[in-house]
Amino acid sequence: MSINQFVMDNEKVIRMSFFFGMLVVMAVWELFAPRRALTVSKAVRWVNNLGLVFFNSFLLRVLFPAAAVGVAAFASKNGWGIFNYYDVPFWVAAVASVVIMDFIIYLQHVMVHAIPLLWRLHRLHHADLDYDVTTGARFHPIEIILSMLIKFATIVVLGPPVIAVVVFEIMLNATAMFNHANVRLPLGLDRILRLFLVTPDMHRVHHSVEDDEANSNFGFSLPWWDRVFGTYRDQPRGGHEGMTIGIRKYRDPKQVAWLPGMMLMPFKGKISGYAINRRQWNDAEKKQDE
Ligand SMILES: [Zn+2]
Numbered sequence: 001m002s003i004n005q006f007v008m009d010n011e012k013v014i015r016m017s018f019f020f021g022m023l024v025v026m027a028v029w030e031l032f033a034p035r036r037a038l039t040v041s042k043a044v045r046w047v048n049n050l051g052l053v054f055f056n057s058f059l060l061r062v063l064f065p066a067a068a069v070g071v072a073a074f075a076s077k078n079g080w081g082i083f084n085y086y087d088v089p090f091w092v093a094a095v096a097s098v099v100i101m102d103f104i105i106y107l108q109h110v111m112v113h114a115i116p117l118l119w120r121l122h123r124l125h126h127a128d129l130d131y132d133v134t135t136g137a138r139f140h141p142i143e144i145i146l147s148m149l150i151k152f153a154t155i156v157v158l159g160p161p162v163i164a165v166v167v168f169e170i171m172l173n174a175t176a177m178f179n180h181a182n183v184r185l186p187l188g189l190d191r192i193l194r195l196f197l198v199t200p201d202m203h204r205v206h207h208s209v210e211d212d213e214a215n216s217n218f219g220f221s222l223p224w225w226d227r228v229f230g231t232y233r234d235q236p237r238g239g240h241e242g243m244t245i246g247i248r249k250y251r252d253p254k255q256v257a258w259l260p261g262m263m264l265m266p267f268k269g270k271i272s273g274y275a276i277n278r279r280q281w282n283d284a285e286k287k288q289d290e
C-alpha cells in the first residue's frame with residue numbers, strides 16, 4: 001500500500017490522534033505553568049468550548065465527508081491545479097503547498113476582521129474571556145464552513161500533494177492549540193521560536209480588547225506574514241498578565257461562555273458595521289480634503 005493510500009484511508013484517525021494528543025500535552029502544561037489566572041471556571045470553559053468543537057467536527061463530517069484530503073485526491077486524479085498541471089518535484093510542491101496554504105489562512109484571518117459581516121462570525125473566537133488551549137478551536141460553525149470552502153478552492157487552484165494537505169491540517173490544528181495555550185514560555189525561548197512559529201505570547205496580543213492590538217498578529221502557524229505585511233506587534237501594552245482578553249462590548253459569561261449565547265453571537269446587534277465604517281471613511285476623506 002502506498003503512503004498516500006494509507007494516509008487517505010486513515011486520515012480521520014490520524015487527525016483525531018494529533019488533536020487529542022496535543023490537547024492533553026497543552027492541558028497538562030497549562031496546569032503546571034499557567035501564564036494568566038482564568039476569569040471563568042475551567043469546567044464551564046471546557047464543556048462549552050469543546051462542545052462547540054465536537055459539534056463542528058460532526059457538522060463538517062456530515063457536510064463534507066470527503067474533506068480536504070478528498071478534494072486534493074480528486075484534483076490530483078483530474079490534473080487540476082498548478083502542482084498537478086506542471087511537473088514540479090514532489091518535495092518542492094509539498095513544502096510550497098504548506099507555506100502557501102498557511103498564507104491563505106493569514107489572508108482569510110485579515111479578511112474576517114476587516115469585513116463587518118464576517119467579523120460577526122469571527123468575534124465568537126475573540127469573545128472568549130480567557131485564553132487557553134480550547135480557545136484555539138473555538139469557532140462559529142458558519143466560520144468553519146466558510147474556512148472549509150476557502151480551503152477547497154485553494155486546493156483546486158493549487159493542486160497540492162495529498163500528503164501536504166494532511167500535514168498542513170495537522171500543523172494548523174496543532175499550532176492553534178499550542179499558541180492559544182495559557183502557558184508560560186521562557187522569554188529567550190519565545191524569542192527564538194518566534195522566528196519560525198507563532199508562540200502563545202505572540203498570538204495572545206491578537207486577543208486583546210484594544211483595537212490596534214487585536215488587529216495585529218493574524219498568523220496561526222508561520223509568523224512571517226505579519227512581519228512582511230506590517231501587522232506584527234511584539235507585546236501587549238498592558239503586559240501579558242495585565243492585558244484584558246476578549247471584546248470590550250461582550251463581557252457577559254452567559255453570552256460568551258455558554259453554548260447557546262455563543263451560537264447566537266453573529267446575529268446579535270444591528271447591522272451597522274458598514275454604516276459606521278462608511279462614516280469613518282467619509283470623515284477621513286473630508287479631513288484629507290481640508
Ligand atoms: Zn482574529
Ligand SMILES: [Zn+2]
Nearest residue numbers: 125180203206
Ligand atoms: Zn486566536
